[in-house]
Amino acid sequence: MKKLINDPRRVVRDMLEGLADFSPHLGLLADENVIVRSDLPPPAARPVAVLSGGGSGHEPAHAGYVGPGLLSAAVAGDVFTSPSADAVLGAIRIAAGPAGAVLIVKNYTGDRLNFGLAAEMARAKGIPTEIVVVADDVALRHSVEPARRRGIAGTVLVHKVAGAAAAAGLTLAEVAQRARAAADELGTMGVALGAATLPGASQPGFVLAEGEIELGLGIHGEPGVERAAMQPADTLVAAIVATIAEDRALAPGERVALLVNGLGATTPLELAIVARAALAALRGRDLMVARAWCGNFLTALDMPGCSLSVMRVDDARLEALDAPAEALAWRPGERPGPARSMIAATTDMAPATSAAIQGTGLPPAWQTALAAVSRALREAEPELAALDGKAGDGDLGASMVRGADAIDALPASAWANPSTLLAALGHALRRAIAGSSGPFYATAVLRGARQLAGIDAPTAAELAQAFDAGVASIAELGGAVVGDRTMLDALRPAADAFGAAAAAGQPLAQAWQQALDAAEAGAAATASMRPRLGRAAYLGERAMGAPDGGAVAVTRWMAALATEAGS
Structure with missing residues (x-):
């Protein structure tokens, strides 16, 4: 030992x-x-x-x-x-x-x-x-x-x-x-x-079963x-x-x-x-x-x-x-109150506005699609935790599950129109997910919400523009570019492919499938990339050999949306 x-x-x-x-x-x-x-x-x-x-x-x-x-x-x-x-x-x-x-x-x-x-x-x-x-x-x-x-x-x-x-x-x-x-x-x-385990001993003093x-x-x-x-x-x-x-x-x-x-x-x-x-x-x-x-x-x-x-x-x-005392290991005792002190938040960041709530209401397919994303994130938790553990602190899987919880907890008022939904989702994600994933996803979704403001039934081209704006916001926030071995290595190719397919007039399902194919190729390519940002950058070549967890996470929720778009 x-x-x-x-x-x-x-x-x-x-x-x-x-x-x-x-x-x-x-x-x-x-x-x-x-x-x-x-x-x-x-x-x-x-x-x-x-x-x-x-x-x-x-x-x-x-x-x-x-x-x-x-x-x-x-x-x-x-x-x-x-x-x-x-x-x-x-x-x-x-x-x-x-x-x-x-x-x-x-x-x-x-x-x-x-x-x-x-x-x-x-x-x-x-x-x-x-x-x-x-x-x-x-x-x-x-x-x-x-x-x-x-x-x-x-x-x-x-x-x-x-x-x-x-x-x-x-x-x-x-x-x-x-x-x-x-x-x-x-x-x-x-x-x-x-x-x-005693110093010099080769094993612990006793063994407890799992x-x-x-x-x-x-x-x-x-x-x-x-x-x-x-x-x-x-x-x-x-x-x-x-x-x-x-x-x-x-x-x-x-x-x-x-x-x-x-x-x-x-x-x-x-x-x-x-x-x-x-x-x-x-x-x-x-x-x-x-x-x-x-x-x-x-x-x-x-x-x-x-x-x-x-x-x-x-x-x-x-x-x-x-009584006063001084020693290396001693400190004065705390004086707990009769109950925990709870301090209310001073600002309300709720995304809904009166104009947004007046939308016509989203069709059930939107809820079905996000429910599929939630399931996919939960199912991917072990895989994402293992990938993140190779190059980071291993919390990505848990973060994505917290994101799934945020999706499942969206209130009924969030489903008024696309902009309202994305704004509500962005604020839910920022509260639910700590670390870097939360700010990145929240920023992207909020940017997309602004892009779709006033649009009740967006076309594939309009959705592609919102997706591209969200991906651009992640690059701005984190400073990463393609090749840095981050989630952008999946997102940027996906946004480019989605935009090109939508501009060519392809139906939503086909355009999104092309975006997914590009994301999966980009995620797979990260396995041979030397990381340049984030915790993985501290490991250098030791992080290589497995794909980036954040990029793989992108492919998992994109695949869930592709299945729903196809049906």
């Missing part, structure tokens, strides 16, 4: 050296894998030190939370492996003063043993030390007693509460008490779509509550929120903090969808989300999936979460 590392045995040290190099406020112990604040005051003047740590692979935890108002130091073990007691003791001795230290420990056996032993050794050396164990995983609530639950992503919120208490000058006992109280009001549950997920797994890939079929994000999130709310006995009207956490390979796009669903599920239970975070806070290397943490809060805990 490919990873950007050097020696797999040195990944943790290399990672910590990178953090220390990058951040002047962080220091690295010479003989242990410990990151410590480099701006700590002299020992006698230090407040209670707050330390955490555990196995690496959970970045940005734990070193990412070292800084004022958060952790004084973080101890890093090997990937998914507890640090040694000696490393923890080294962190305590370098970071703590007479006020003592609080160790925040995730509830894993290795962490509890090594942090616990280090605490005993620190006390023997005269350093007052308290341990706070976080056991926030609610997934196995029916099979594991609360004291044996795993500690997972909610630990980050406990870091913040403890760090704020220490920065406020509270005593060792008070800092520990506030951290324990926060941990007691915290519940977390995760879902994995796949496994993580369409299978793991609910409630741990942050090292440990088994969860069940394996289940993949479901929509809203369904999964609702189930997770329900589990947390029931386990924590959250009552309507209570305030909570929400942490939406990616497990390492989950995109910001997906996390935003999860956050949307989590806020909706919590609000649906009449819970007020007073603070919220969304991002990667405590990961599992490159695992695809996420976890949700919900903490019951009061004024004091909110004050701790809001």
